[in-house]
Amino acid sequence: MEQRMALYLQDKHDIRYELEVAQYAEQQGFSEIWQADTRLARDCVVMMSALLTHTFRLRIGSGVLPIYTRNPAVIAATWSTMWELGGLTPEGESRVMLGLGAWWEPIASRVGAGRRKPLQAMRENIEAIRALFTMQEVTYEGEFVHLDRVRLDVAYGDAGLRDIPI
Numbered sequence: 645m646e647q648r649m650a651l652y653l654q655d656k657h658d659i660r661y662e663l664e665v666a667q668y669a670e671q672q673g674f675s676e677i678w679q680a681d682t683r684l685a686r687d688c689v690v691m692m693s694a695l696l697t698h699t700f701r702l703r704i705g706s707g708v709l710p711i712y713t714r715n716p717a718v719i720a721a722t723w724s725t726m727w728e729l730g731g732l733t734p735e736g737e738s739r740v741m742l743g744l745g746a747w748w749e750p751i752a753s754r755v756g757a758g759r760r761k762p763l764q765a766m767r768e769n770i771e772a773i774r775a776l777f778t779m780q781e782v783t784y785e786g787e788f789v790h791l792d793r794v795r796l797d798v799a800y801g802d803a804g805l806r807d808i809p810i
Contacts, residue, residue: 650676652707655685662691663698670699678707678743683751689722696730696739703733705741711769712747712757716784717794719744719769720776720806724796727806742810744769764788770810777806 651669653662666677677695681688688706695704704726709719723742730739746762753759768786775782776796784791796806 646675648675650674650678652678652680653691654680654682659686659691659694663694666695666699666702670702674702676703676705676741678705680707681709682707682748689726692726692740693729696726701733701739703737703739703741704730706743708743708745710747710752710757711744711765712752712759716769716772716789717776717791717796720773721796723773723808724777724798724806727808728798728801738806738808740808742773742808744773744810761787773810777808779803779805 651665651674653665657665669677677699679688679691679695680686688709692704692706695702711719714722719742723740726740727738733739744766746759746766747757749759759765765788768784768789772782772784772786772789772791775784776794779796779798781793781795782791783793
């Protein structure tokens, strides 16, 4: 197995500088960049999209996206879009990776996110998102996740399976 070497980016530097750092890391053989979405600073989706357009081989992941800020269908559609934007690595792997988390205190309660049974909520989100990545119609009835005949609607481009690691 090839050694993985990654950077973890937060919001400690100017955005343009972080994009330059990503390009330099790619040139130096890094395999991944994980973009923070840990507090109310920079949105990982925006930053991941920028990183995908400024690099060509690096895999880009969220470290980590809180499950309480978006529903599983929106998360799946967002990562499907970034999957299209980033394409595949030369080895044929998805350039995007989805890191999910149950958020943290005190931010979650300050914005009204009820973190009741976070393990169960995480399990349901992961199961629903994986099902949506199959590009099939999904019905899911859990305690926290409810999907009624939901399907990712890709009108243009590749409508095939999204092999995005979670």
